[in-house]
Amino acid sequence: xxxxxETASSGKDMGTGMAIGIAIGVGIGSATDNLGLWIALGVAxxxxxxxGLSSQK
Numbered sequence: 253x254x255x256x257x258e259t260a261s262s263g264k265d266m267g268t269g270m271a272i273g274i275a276i277g278v279g280i281g282s283a284t285d286n287l288g289l290w291i292a293l294g295v296a297x298x299x300x301x302x303x304g305l306s307s308q309k
Contacts, residue, residue, distance in 0.1 A: 266302035273298020 277294015281287035 265305035266299070269300070269302025269305055270295065270298035272301055 273294040273296070274291065275294070276297060277290040277292070278287070281290030281294075284290065
């Protein structure tokens, strides 16, 4: 039962990280007029943020 809660928590952390990364990517992309590049980089950054958040728990 604890494994299920841990998996759900890490899924939430990954989703939160992805949302943060995409938001950063859209912000920088719209400022630099290169949205395609920065959304992709934002997804990668979000995956890293999500992994970092889930490893802290």
